[in-house]
Amino acid sequence: MSQAAEHHDIIIIGAGPAGLGFARTLADTGLDMVLVERQPLAVLQEPPNDGRDIALTHTSEALMKELGLWAHIPATEIGTIRDAKVVDGTDPYALHFAAAETGADYLGRIVPNHLIRKAAYEAVKDAPNVTILTERNVTGVETDARAGHVTLDDGSVLTASLVIAADSRMSENRRRMGIAAQMKDFGRVVIVTEMTHELAHDDIATECFHYDRTLAVLPLAGRKSSVVVTLPADQAETVLASDPEEFARDVAERFDHRLGRMELCAERHAYPLVGVLANR
Known part of the structure; x- marks a missing residue:
């Protein structure tokens, strides 16, 4: 039955x-x-x-507060993105997004995904x-x-x-x-981790579009940042397997030592860069 x-x-x-x-x-x-x-x-x-840290807009923060989620996230784990900069290749200039120009104190928050x-x-x-x-x-x-x-x-x-x-x-x-869904495989992998550093990040998020890979350094609470490396899929395993100190030196160098000495403080995780859009 x-x-x-x-x-x-x-x-x-x-x-x-x-x-x-x-x-x-x-x-x-x-x-x-x-x-x-x-x-x-x-x-x-x-x-x-x-390994993932989530950047949140003002609207997302307000919604999480309204639904009671925000109260369950320790204040010491909430990072602030005050300004954002975008760097192209070796160009010394950066596209700068400043919170002060919007009339707000900051552009957004950043919180570890597992805490959300x-x-x-x-x-x-x-x-x-x-x-x-x-x-x-x-x-x-x-x-x-x-x-x-x-x-x-x-x-x-x-x-x-x-x-x-x-x-x-x-x-x-x-x-x-x-x-059905449409899927776009970009042939790239995103490696995410967290790193501590010698100098303060001043709540500035930076995205560096280098010619071989992209590096994003996003400010977490304290002298710690979320590091996101996007690179061709066939290079991902080598980078994941690299010595932690070698990885840290490479990131610091690619970031022009803006934060001084950098050290890994979390495991590295890899995610394929794939977009999926349901048809209905």
Whole structure:
């Protein structure tokens, strides 16, 4: 005998920042929501550092405050981008974006991605109308004129009037629903990490478009910066495997020693530079 379907108002597949953020946005409506996540609960409670630091606009900061996420991020981990500079090749001049010219005190904030993920979970976990199912895989998604049907790996079936696929840009569940997407592989890899440095960054973000690779140095709290290196995919493994001191020297040199001596203070992570746009 097949199991009876468990009905909710909304099913959200994926409990990352997008899925949790969506749930938090509607948490005060009383709608019955269930989040389905393949990772263990412990990962949601204490997400690992994935090397990514997220630059946030004033609008994003305001939204996170409104939804209660901002209060869960330690103030000591919030960086400020006051100004931004863009450098082209070896040109001594830079395109300068100054907060003072906009009438604001700063252009944006920058926060480690894993802390945003943790804050999103903290803001949702106690909502009485939100259920979080962890260590569950979706094996099927279907819709009919009345509802969406989501089948889990234990054979149980969830139904809802609305199904949200928040399971990354490479969403398996988007494909299950026959929604095509356009993908652009740029043939490049982004290596992200964090580095400490001898001199103050003065809350200035700098993007250096060198001829062989791009280097972004973004100000974190204290004398620490988020470092983003974008390079051809066939060079990524060599750079990842390089000695930490060699990597640090190379970054400092490419940055014209603006921050003095630089040292790695976090693991290096690599992400392929791929754009995905769903057709509908």
